[in-house]
Amino acid sequence: MADQSTLLIVKPDAVRRGLTGEILSRVERKGLRLESLRMMRIDRDLAERHYAEHREKPFFGELVEFITSGDVVLVKVTGREAVPVLRSLMGATDPAASPPGTIRGDFGILITENLVHGSDSPESAARELALFFEGQ
Ligand SMILES: Nc1nc2c(ncn2[C@@H]2O[C@H](COP(=O)(O)OP(=O)(O)OP(=O)(O)O)[C@@H](O)[C@H]2O)c(=O)[nH]1
Numbered sequence: 523m524a525d526q527s528t529l530l531i532v533k534p535d536a537v538r539r540g541l542t543g544e545i546l547s548r549v550e551r552k553g554l555r556l557e558s559l560r561m562m563r564i565d566r567d568l569a570e571r572h573y574a575e576h577r578e579k580p581f582f583g584e585l586v587e588f589i590t591s592g593d594v595v596l597v598k599v600t601g602r603e604a605v606p607v608l609r610s611l612m613g614a615t616d617p618a619a620s621p622p623g624t625i626r627g628d629f630g631i632l633i634t635e636n637l638v639h640g641s642d643s644p645e646s647a648a649r650e651l652a653l654f655f656e657g658q
């Protein structure tokens with residue numbers, strides 16, 4: 523089957539804590555490819571578009587505040603079953619419930635500061651990659 527692509531975001535907490543290299547290294551060692559990569563500060567408008575599905579949730583304000591709080595690293599990750607494979611490397615949404623061996627399980631404890639984002643389906647991946655890597 524053809525390779526999949528997905529969007530990984532190394533969130534501001536992970537960048538601030540110097541965990542970018544550790545996270546990218548795990549993705550590479552698994553066998554996925556870092557196809558395109560850049561660092562940026564996401565602004566409020568882009569954050570609200572990225573997280574549009576959560577607009578009505580009680581934690582939406584906190585989520586947007588956090589993802590815009592500092593630089594992130596955006597990565598187009600490609601390989602066999604890249605969407606579910608990246609999600610399995612990340613672990614559960616809540617780091618406290620995420621097992622050791624996963625990125626969130628090894629490095630996090632708070633649900634907002636959960637280190638990484640990964641697209642949750644091939645359709646989300648296509649939408650999110652277009653949002654952050656337009657024209658690539
Ligand atoms: N405070 C709070 N934050 C939440 C809750 N559920 C999700 N979040 C935050 O909202 C983000 C997006 O939620 P989801 O898309 O459901 O979770 P996810 O797909 O594992 O996380 P992302 O990869 O960041 O999209 C999560 O990464 C959390 O930081 C919640 O119940 N309370």
Ligand SMILES: [Mg+2]
Nearest residue numbers: 639640641642
């Ligand atoms: Mg999600």
